Structures are given as C-alpha cells and as structure tokens.
Amino acid sequence: MLPNSSPLLTAHLWARIEFRPEKIIYDCLSFVDQHKLTKMEWYVFALLAPAFWAMNNVFIKFLLTNKFKNNLPMMFTAILCDMVFALVVAFFAPIKIDFPYSIAALLAGLMPLAGFWFYTKALRFEEVSRIVTLFQLVPLFVVCLSAVFLGEILGFQKYLGISLIIVASTLVSYKKLGNKAFSGALKFMIPFAVLIATYTISDKMLLGYLDFWSVFFWNILGTFCGVFILLSFPKPRKEFRVAVSEAGKKAVFTAFIGEGLYIMGTICSLAALSLVDASLASALFGLQPFFVFFYILLLSLFLPKILNEDISKSIVMLKASAIALMLIGTWLVI
Secondary structure (H helix, E strand, O other): OOOOOOHHHHHHHHHHOOOOHHHHHHHHHHHHHHOOOOHHHHHHHHHHHHHHHHHHHHHHHHHHHHOOOOHHHHHHHHHHHHHHHHHHHHHHOOOOOOOOHHHHHHHHOHHHHHHHHHHHHHHOOOOHHHHHHHHHHHHHHHHHHHHHHOOOOOOHHHHHHHHHHHHHHHHHHEEEEOOEEEOOOHHHHHHHHHHHHHHHHHHHHHOOOOOHHHHHHHHHHHHHHHHHHHHOOHHHHHHHHHHHHHHOHHHHHHHHHHHHHHHHHHHHHHHHHOOOOHHHHHHHHOOHHHHHHHHHHHHHHHOOOOOOOOOOHHHHHHHHHHHHHHHHHHHHHO
8 A cells, every 4th residue: 555545545546557468568569660770780680580480490390290291281270370470460560551562562471382382392301400401592592682673782702602502502402312412302492492582582672661560461461361262272171171180289289389489580580671681681591500400409319209300420510511611601691
C-alpha cells in the first residue's frame, strides 16, 4: 500500500497501471525499426542470420531423416509455420501497404518456395553439413546480380574471394562414390543458389521503398500463397495430410521451433540488407556452413541418436579445409 493513502485510492492507482505485453512487444519492434543504426552495426545482424539459419538446417535434416518420407509435406509444414510467425509480426508491427511494391514483395516470396524444394531434394542425397556449405554459391550469384542490377562493382580482392568461395564449394561437394566424383546434391543446389540470390537482390531493391518488417511479411505471405495453390490440388493435399498424420504432433511442434529459428534469421538478414550492400551482407550470410558444421559436430559427438553424420578424420579434414577457404574468401569479399 502507498504511504499516506486510503485503500480506495491505492486500488484506484493500481488499476491505472496496465500490464499490456502486446504493447511491450510493439514498443520493442518500433525501437528496432526506428533506431538509427550505424554502418558498423550491420555485421551483427549479418552474423546472427546464418547462426539462426544453421539451427534451422539441423531441424529440417532431422525431420526429413526421421519423420517425413517426402520433401513436399515437410516443405508445406515449414511454410505454414512461417505464416503463423508472420501473422504475429503483423499484429505487433505496422505493415506498410504500398502498391506496387507490396505486390512485388509478395511475388518475390515465391522464389524461396521454389528454392526450398531444391534444397529439400538435395538433403535426400547428402549430409546437411555438405549441403549447407554449398550455400556459398549464393554469395557468388548475389555479387554478379548486384553488379548488374544494383551497380555494385567490386575490385580484384573481392573477385579473388569469390573464386575461393567457388573452390571451397566444389571441394566440399567432392565425394567419391563409385564412378561419381561429386555429390549428386550439386545439381539441386545450383538452381537453389540462383533463386535465393535473385530473391536477395529483389529484397534489397524493395527495402528502398518498404521497411524490413513489411518486406518480411509480404515475402512470407507470398510463399504461403504458393503453398495454398499447391494444396488446392488433390494429390499434394493428400500427401500432406497423410505425412503430417504419420509424423505426429511432436514432429509438427519440432518443425514449428525450427521455423521460429528460421524466421529470426530472416528478420536479421533483412535488417542487415537494409543497412549495407547486398554483396557484403550476403558474404557474411555465407558463414552458415561454419555454424552448421559446429552444431552437427556437437550432435554427432554427444547426441548421435538425434543426428549422426560421418565425422571420420578424413571427412572432418576435408570439411575443415573447405570452411577455411570459405572464411578466407568471405574475408576478402568483405
């Protein structure tokens, strides 16, 4: 009770103090949106993005290996979870509707949907740590596209870094299997990289007209619309219903947690793209294989029943060499 006050007055004062969690979240989002970040702070978001994405990669690989027999139902489940998070963001943060840029952002959201299909197909062929290292092809295409569409012309040092990235991606893809010298996943990861690079450039251009919360929402809504259209056909809808039923509620919840990590990474990536050139942000996004390698190594050593990969000495040395080249290349690009 407040000193020198009647019980009635005290009750009245406490009634005026409202605990509104939605207002707290809204204020936090507004602060992030309005706070003027310096150019040196972009790398914090650019480093957080691959760290979160790498966790999501581990979740997706686990679900595809143990719960989902087909990549399409897994993809549908993940994107439906993404839409839930997008609606939460829309509830707390102001979403800008600005024709034609909102429509363009919505259409851009179809590219990750197509890219995710290639990615999940690649996971059927190869270990997640190898697959994610091939993500380094994305910065390569981003640098090329940014030079054409954004006028970001690079010097010799940066092109040398790109070359090292290509070598690292090729090295980590190497896997002697009979007469096949390279992983079969490479044929899926090249179109994936082209799609994601185009998506990155599109979002960078859209961030000149929309804030990153709005770009995020319209992107996810576009991806959801693509899934909705696919689920309108009987065959994929039946596959999705059967797969989710067989996987169980725990698998869906696991996917939800994994997609929450993906959403956090995506928001961080958009924040970074809003502050710096697309080629520079994408170069740090390329550190994703380092985080995946670290997570997978820990799981293989301490929780092999969850996700176990080949961690023999030769394989570890090969992956470590590829990651070292990747880091050097990324440093040169930055």
